[in-house]
Amino acid sequence: MSKKKDEATNLLDQLEQIARGLGETFAPFCEVVVHDLQDPNHAIHAIHNNLSGRQVGDPATELGLARIADPQYPEVIANYANRFPDGRQAKSTSIGIKDSNGRYVAALCMNLDLSLFQSLQSAMGQFTAIVKNGITENLNTRNADTIRQHIDEFSARQATTPRALKADDKRMLLRELKDAGYLEVRKSMEVIAQHLGVSRAAVYSYVK
Structure with missing residues (x-):
């Protein structure tokens, strides 16, 4: 050979x-x-x-x-x-x-x-879907952890991570946080900015 x-x-x-x-x-x-x-x-x-x-x-x-x-x-x-x-x-x-x-x-x-992963993705999407019927409830005391959890859940619905959210998605997120009363939590803007990987000024701009 x-x-x-x-x-x-x-x-x-x-x-x-x-x-x-x-x-x-x-x-x-x-x-x-x-x-x-x-x-x-x-x-x-x-x-x-x-x-x-x-x-x-x-x-x-x-x-x-x-x-x-x-x-x-x-x-x-x-x-x-x-x-x-x-x-x-x-x-x-x-x-x-x-x-x-x-x-x-x-x-x-x-x-x-x-094929299996696509089926799992579809099943997870259905499992995590939220019915928008005007009813909101927060079972936890509002604090930094619940703000981060809300951001993570919002990002998951967009199939991305908090730091990869687009500007329009961040504006939508801030509207949700505001409507749910999270912006009234002490140092909420700092927590949001840190979790999104942006400045506090950027967070304030998304609220407008």
Whole structure:
């Protein structure tokens, strides 16, 4: 066996162990595939936590063929949109592996099944939905912690974090806090500014 062949075989063996570990860690949500780019017609060298229904010995994908054709093709392509054969949406990351001559000989690919996470996201959205019927109630004594909690809950409804809220969202948040009486709490403006990561002057501007 040639030195070049030995090197490629060693890389594939190591990748297979990495793929096995990743597959077991992220099961059952993530498929991990090792591609042997030296044999594009039978490229799939190993597949762990099989979600796509492919088999060892199946041919290379378009991305694999692109790497074979162009050594300058990006080594890492992360979090790109993909789809399983049955239509399920996936998020994929592909890592190309080169030999000592700079030629692509293998690839490690991870395909994350988004369908379960999308279902969970929908369920969480329904679970945290609040009916706006004009009734407001605060079961806790108003203090800095309850102000922070209200901000966190508002941010969660916007699918973001307090510090990532947009200006219009911050104005809406301040209206909610004002209507609920939180702005009357001692040092409320300081608490809000700190939790949003802005100045007190900015908080006052959102109240106007």
